[in-house]
Amino acid sequence: MQNLEGLMVETGRVIQRRYLLQRLVKQGQVCAVYQGFDQVLQRVVAVKVAPAEQIPTYRASLRLTSQFSHPNIIGVYDVIPEADGLYIVQEYVDGDDFATLLQAQPSIYQIADLGRQICQALMYANTSSRKVCHGDLTPATILRDRRGSVRLSNFASPPDMAYFNAWSIVGADGVALLDAETPWGQMSENRLADDTRAVGILLYQLLSGRPQGATSVEPPTDGRLRFHRNVPPEVCDxxxxTLIRQHPQNIVTPDALYSELKAIADALEPYEPVSTFKSEDVLKPHQVLPTGTGKLSSASAGVRQERSQPGLLSNYRSEPGSLAVSDAPPAAAALADPQFAQSPMTDQALPYPEAQQAPSRVNMPVLIVAGLLLFALFFVIGYFLAQMVLK
Structure with a gap:
């Protein structure tokens, strides 16, 4: 039995004679999430329980998002208002929360890919037919399932102001949110910028220098960003x-951030060779292997070219009172193109079937008959020549 803001919720309870509450998954400040079981459709579900005073807020959110269907957004199945609270039945996601991701210390590629997926969900919600912003993009709203897909919840919900106020000292001049007036969930340019910056805050926490095993990251008290040393300068930039609102190239939309993260993720994507050998692919004599140029090598080349140019990060390293980025040497091994040493090929080195044809068998009787015919022919010719000479 759990005490949720004065609301008593018992595990083992069946909601609306259908949803069995099995165990508590997460206890939040406002609501709790339980693993449940749909006894009609025989499937595992998540049941979010909110106190009665929060029902109007959640109903407004659900009206905006009830038709959402996207692989990076947790789906809502059912909403059950009761006298003691609101029960929201959602898709159950078996995966890792944000604290687990911090402990796992994902690679730079995984972090860029995570950010790219978050942006995809935001872009889906921001389309002209929906015009919905998230508004509360915090670590509590992020899950990554066992297949590596990022899943977002709590769209169109009131923000956790304590969280955003704490991070407002990092490049935001103490302003937590640009748009705190528009009704929650509704889209505006400033609300888009707030969501985009919220993605940057999440990614920074994964990229920051933090103790091993840490489950949370506190904003730096001096407002200066400090990245782990293996973070490439392009990622830091x-x-x-994304975080510094006064930056001359401030990223203010999920679409723009998605493009930046996609370029980084494509360049860092691990190379996995796949065997595609077929019998018709055997090289013929004097055939030359083509030189492969895939998107990985071209993207990596683009990143390396950008590294050769002076970036904006140098403006934030030594100036007092400005953003400080710790020296981060490029992850050369991660960005380097795979090189394949190719030795010269000669016909002798290739065991082609065409080059090693077996000698044909000799038919001896035919050879003997042919020899006798030739002997007889030359004998007759010689006889007539001799007669002519003797005469």
Whole structure:
């Protein structure tokens, strides 16, 4: 039995004679999430329980998001208002929460890919037919399932102001949110910018220098960003442009941040060779292997070219009172193109069937008959020549 803001919720309870509450998954400040079981459709579900005073807020949110269907957004199945509270039945996601991701210390590629997926969900909600912003993009709203897909919840919900106030000292001049007036969930340019910056805050926490095993990251008290030393400068620059509102190249939309993160993720994507050998692919004599140029090598080349140019990060390293980014040497091994040493090929080195044809068998009787015919022919010719000479 759990005490949720004065609301007593018992595990083992069946909601609306259908949803069995099995165990508490997460206890939040406002609501709790239980693993439940749909006894009609025989499937595992998540049941979010909110106190009665929060029902109007959640109903407004659900009206905006009830038709959402996207692989990066947790689906809502059912909403059950009761006298003691509101029960929201959602898709159950078996995966890792944000604290677990911090402990796992994901690679730079995984972090860029995570940010790219978050942006995809925001872009889906921001389309002209929906015009919905998230508004409360915090670590509590992020899950990554066992297949590596990022899943977002709590769209169109009131923000956790304590969280955003704490992070407002990092490049935001103490302003937590640009748009706190528009009704929650509704889209505006400033609300888009707030959501985009919220993605940057999440990514920075994954990229920051933190103790091993840490489950949370506190905002730096001096407002200066400090990245782990293996973070490439290009990644540091993108995060700085997302967090610092006064940056001359400030990233203010999920679409723009998605493009930046996609370029980084494509360049860092692990190379996995796949065997596609077929019998018709055997090289013929004097055939030359083509030189492969895939998107990985071209994207990596683009990143390396950008590294050769002076970036904006140098403006934030030594100036007092400005953003400080700790020296982060490029992850050369991660960005380097795979090189394949190719030795010269000669016909002798290739065991082609065409080059090693077996000698044909000799038919001896035919050879003997042919020899006798030739002997007889030359004998007759010689006889007539001799007669002519003797005469």
């Amino acid at each position: 993108v995060i700085a442009r």
